[in-house]
Amino acid sequence: MECVVQGIIETLHVEALEILLVGLCGAPKQRIRVHELCLKSGPNLVSSEVRLLCDLAKTTPSWTIRHVGGAMRGAGADQLSVLVRPIAESKASSTALRFFYGIGYKLDHEVLKTGFAFQFQNRGANLTVSVTSTNRMPRLHATDDAVPITPGIHLVEITAPAAPENYTEVASAIASFCEYLSPLLHLSKPGISTGIVPTAASAAASLMSSGGGIKIL
């Protein structure tokens, strides 16, 4: 299970966001370069979808198989400012793509996500804040030639692992952390867009000139 919120930020303010996150985190960023392949079962199989993530940031690419479940529903879920959803993941060998093709899955689409991430501990929850550009490939698997799908816009996502007995606390931890980022961007449940924050430009300018003199979390 995980809790997640998303927001967008103009690319020209990403550097300022990074300064803010460095100040909050106190640790270096982690580079993101993930080739994400979304596979769907063929017409003969029970309908299902699986994602394969190939981490290209390291010297040796590593693969993860990921299944994202439907969002939690109901009155309790509606009251939360974060989305809660079941997640199943597994590290796998590089034969993962051939395997899923072999059992009848087809490639639906693929993207390359590039950017960076920071890890935080807030109120006992382990948060990952990622800032990424989503890129499409002009030819099959051509990651070196990928171009941004929305040039000028980056996606910011905060995710945190959760369990049925603690997801409300994790949701609160994310919501409180979002306050630190509010001058630059607003984060909400995926699918509920809040657009660009009006104060982003001035907040970014302030961060760039101050060099990130922010109290560390």
Place this chain on the structure above:
Amino acid sequence: MTVKWLMHFQPNQGTTLTSQVMAEACAVAESFPGVSRDGRWRSSMTFYRAVPRDQSLPAPSDLPRDLIGISLHDLPNEYLFVMRSQRLILRAHSSVQTVMDKLQSYKGRFFINFEGLQYKWGDFKLRIGKCLYNPNEALRGIVMEVEYLPLSSIDKSQRVMEEFYEIWREAVASKLLAGQFINTEVNFVEYGLGDSYTPQHTAVLYGMCVVQVIASSNKNQ
């Protein structure tokens, strides 16, 4: 990972495999000078079948019918899939079983456990076990896994494994067991596997061995 061979017991024509063979095979191992019992072992195998979108129809022929999943005794945090028809192996964290459950496109149709006793004999580890259908525990075969601890190279260990195999065959024959142990022969290159032994090699061995065990069991019933 160090090299392993996997053998299964082929009963003589007209004889039925019983649990007694397991006891006799263990007695052969225990007769080796310097051998020591080293606990128990258990691996398990799941045979998967595709779940068609229209469940009133049989599974389409273009979907694999030989997908098996294996949990090995010495890698409790991992799970391997083998598709012999496509010479394909996937090695993953054991949580991949949760992913497959969520996808619901393939379900386990029947299950086999390999379980028994483990022995240490010099540089060898011997694992003799029953091959049991789950859950009714019907005996389908007897297997023996032989591991040579000093080497990870399949080529370099070939000769010493062959010598062990001959010693084992002679010992089994001298104890008048009603059959013999047959080694599982695999062309690992077809599966894209190299000379350095890995869990993927073991998965392929089990995938091939179980086919022979089931065929032998069906023939003798």
